[in-house]
Amino acid sequence: MEYDFDFSFSGELREEETSAYDKEDDISDIVRMYLDEVRRYRLLSSADELTLAKQVELGNEEARQRLIKANLRLVIAVAKRYRRAYKTVTFLDLIQEGNLGLFKAVEKFDWRKGYKFSTYATWWIRQGVTRALTNQSRTIRVPGPMVEMMMKYQRTVRRIRQNTSVMPSLEDIAGEMGISVEKVSAIQAAYHQVLSIDKVIDHEDKQAKKILLGDCIADTSAVSPMEEVSRRLLADKIRSILADIPERYRRILEMRYGLYDAVPGTLTEVGEKFGLTGERVRQILAEMEAKIRLDKRVESLKEWIS
Known part of the structure; x- marks a missing residue:
């Protein structure tokens, strides 16, 4: 099934657009904590975006992280609009898939073409969010090395929660695992999708046997978040070899x-x-x-x- 919602979202984001998101009753505690974390990152001016985009092109990882963090609210804004129209997928799923779209936008943005990064990123974020919707009917193939990363992520979160009694932030997890915040967010998306494979899919016949997400036929033409993350991790390994x-x-x-x-x-x-x-x-x-x-x-x- 295809989803083609047009919310006429321009990519412009105001401070007040995200300030009230965590006041809604149906938002989980983990999403509230994520929203609190995201609000710590200030929005960028057009000039700031241009400066950072140029630095990203030169391979500046710090600039890349700043550009990503400053636009996490944009992901939330887009995800919220889709959430209103389609409530079967969790808000967290939409955010995580939108984040993958944001990462892709940072990689592909060409500042020479003259448009704002936030406007360009909105398209990629929408692609990520709509993929979360279509993934409702896709089985999951987990690449071998990704399993190890997801297990490490799970152990890290459990250890931090046991020591602090609070849900760790993306940066806390990244620091413990020795990887970037971007990778942690991507692993979260993959991990959460695997946990959802036993989710019951709604259908009209309430007396019929329950249909699980894992019972559906896979769409082999699409790339799952786990495959996307594995490709990113492989690319990072290759880049480490090329560093010399x-x-x-x-x-x-x-x-x-x-x-x-x-x-x-x-x-x-x-x-x-x-x-x-x-x-x-x-x-x-x-x-x-x-x-x-x-x-x-x-x-x-x-x-x-x-």
């Missing part, structure tokens, strides 16, 4: 093989970007690939690729 390569050559590799935006570039496109001939790009790639093959860490990628 000179920055210019590393960026050539990333563009050629689509490591940054999952869209591989041709030799000609890469050459035009870096002011090189296609042949010179090919030579650089051959040199760097030979160097990478000698790195012992390459062996650890097999479990992710198999």
Whole structure:
């Protein structure tokens, strides 16, 4: 089933739009705590967005995190509008899928085109939220390495709650796990989706046998949040291996093989970007690939690729 709601949401977000979200009676405690956490991050001006976008393009991780955190309220605003129209999916599910859309927007945003980041991000956030709706009828395939990450996440949350008696923030979990806040949010989305696989699906015949989400036929053409997270983690492992390569050559590799935006570039496109001939790009790639093959860490990628 397709969902095509048009809420005419411009991407503009005012402070008061999120200030009352946690006053609603049907919002769970964990969502209230998340809203409190998100409100700590100030909204950005257009000039701030432009500055951060330029820094993100240069690989500045701190700028990337700032751009993400400042737009988490935008995710909540979009998720709330869909929540009013379709209440079968939890608010938390919508937020988590919207966050994945926000991460994708940060990766793909091109500040040279002149539009605001928040306007651009709204489209990607909507894609994430609508995916949460269509995922109601999809079975879940969990990639092997993702299982380990989800188990580690579960242990970390349990340990922090036992020590502090409160639900840990995204940053608390990220600090304990040694990963970014972005990854924690993505793992949460994947973990929560797995927990929902035994959810009973509503249908008209109340006397009939219960139908579980896990009984439905999988949509093999779609990418689940867990597959998306696994790809991100694999990309991070690859980037750690590339860290020892000179920055210019590393960026050539990333563009050629689509490591940054999952869209591989041709030799000609890469050459035009870096002011090189296609042949010179090919030579650089051959040199760097030979160097990478000698790195012992390459062996650890097999479990992710198999």
